[in-house]
Amino acid sequence: MHINKFVTPEIIFGKNAIKQAGDACLRLGAKKVLIVSDYGVAAAGWLEKVISICKESHLPFATFIDVTTNPKDAEVANGCRTFIENECDAIIGVGGGSALDVAKAIAVLAANGGKISDYEGVDKIEKPLPPMIMIMTTAGSGSEVSQFSVIVDSNRQKKMTIISKTLVPDIAIIDPYTLVTKESALTAATGMDVLTHAVESYVSIAATPLTDVQAKNALSLVSTYLRPSVASKTNEEAKEAMAMASLQAGLAFSNAILGAAHAISHAIGGRFPMAHGEINAILLPYVMDFNFIAAPRRFTEMAEFMGIDTRGLTQREAGNAAIQFVKELSLDIGTPQRLSDVGITEEMIDWTSQTALEDACMITNPRDVTLEHVKSLLKNAL
């Protein structure tokens, strides 16, 4: 038995939980807070909401919203400058994975100096970060609870994975009501990202009983609630379930890390503008099929968590049923089925495969992965 480590932020979950953001900052000793978000979230009205909450708590603030999908190192540097120029001492992130990962990376630079690539890898951050409160509005990335920040190195055209316990926010606020503004395509893509987090952390070589319970529950929730959540912006039961699934999958992968789907998805997202959740949705069944022989019993268990009756099935049959379940789910909710559907071409495969092999998430994939494996997997998924 290896040592299990498990880290989580304080979690505030529920309808209107967002209203506690101001007081939560004050409780952490904040005098002036930088609110980090992006244009989409601002357009949906959530930035304004957080600003009014800060005003109610008499908490001075500045804002930074120049954040893009697959966010870049330069955005982090700009955000850090805004933090320092405004003499902020705490950070609120509000949005999906992009805004929250940039918010965390700003905290790293504000406290530790240098450039964000200095902190790529595991446990490179030395000085403690300013208080961080993360408000999740997408039910996808799990960044609100994770020890991860993923930022693109523009020179190398590569996603850097920064992993450190200090990146776990002080407080995660998950308000399912914020999900009602999401377009169905985004709900679908981020929901498939949640599914990928749950599956990859459940079969990760770093999985522990503590991460298993979270991954299991997330799998079960996504299997039941992702379809109705994509179908309706206002289905509150489905939004709450998907917000909880995202949170629990985040707790699982933050502590168990991920696998080949994320390694490849990071490689693609570092160079091309494709949506992270869509790439994961395409790759997941191929990666599951590849990984099956590494953990056949775990695949039967995952099939059961998905609601499949595995009595009388062989492990291979149960594994296939789980893979088929994922394919049908993605078809039903309309996420892209093939890499060529989102603009990936055969010429991109060599570079992507090599880069994916070097990603930190590849280390915890349950099956050993070679360059030929990745190339073959990508060709199958084209």
Added chain:
Amino acid sequence: MHINKFVTPEIIFGKNAIKQAGDACLRLGAKKVLIVSDYGVAAAGWLEKVISICKESHLPFATFIDVTTNPKDAEVANGCRTFIENECDAIIGVGGGSALDVAKAIAVLAANGGKISDYEGVDKIEKPLPPMIMIMTTAGSGSEVSQFSVIVDSNRQKKMTIISKTLVPDIAIIDPYTLVTKESALTAATGMDVLTHAVESYVSIAATPLTDVQAKNALSLVSTYLRPSVASKTNEEAKEAMAMASLQAGLAFSNAILGAAHAISHAIGGRFPMAHGEINAILLPYVMDFNFIAAPRRFTEMAEFMGIDTRGLTQREAGNAAIQFVKELSLDIGTPQRLSDVGITEEMIDWTSQTALEDACMITNPRDVTLEHVKSLLKNAL
């Protein structure tokens, strides 16, 4: 849907996890640590072990082990004096619930002054506490992860429940190997305490999806592994499972709080020297029977987590099966069956009932409780 809040420490779980205690302290900035323990734990060799670990990490330390079962306010005051006189700035607790609750209470006084009764109730602690690392050696109280400290007020002969997020330790170390020194009677009593935590938090009115997954897993582990853990000091699989059960039940009740069994058990333990786990073991089936009508569906679910096949059973039958399961478990492992077996007499009932009604844990019991209810329950259990 009400707001879910969930707080946990950083968790280090596994064989030889205890060896990380010294470096964990240094990581939290400790310059000199007070090691809080008790005589039983010292006799088992674990105090000496922690001392040698501190020496290896070149971490200066002082010790305080004058801690009794159902620990008293005066012990906390003495421990705080030791902390201050030795100019400590961090605390390691090593032991069961008594040692860890005293360690936490010392941290409260060291940072906030006054006497420990000043902090009775919810959220009365204002100043942040020194870094706390808790090493659990009993698989029972869950104190290593909880926001609770329970200390006897000697004047009022009453257990004070102190609840505050600041009481969640910075790091919880759970090393299942430490359980191999426990006598079987203590394994049995503390194991029934774990079961009581899981059951009471699962039916608590403050239960949330986040606490449910922990309570559910704890129930399932206790149901499978408590018997073999009592049967053998050296069954490592059972020790690991019970350590995990204790941890998960602790995460559940720390955030969902408890119910009538603990309220009554606190009342008894504040005045009389009975073991907390044994009292809970006796009370649990009676409290379950009383609470059944408040949450029939949850009782069917608990029966399933215990491994009972509930197909074809009515909710009442499933609830009865769960209660019967608890009775048979406690019979098998030899914990006392009736309050009179541990020295409770009819004369103690009036005082105990009144005191139990005022306990903080009564607030989250799923069924409204009157004085007559408690009296009748205690008479049945005599």
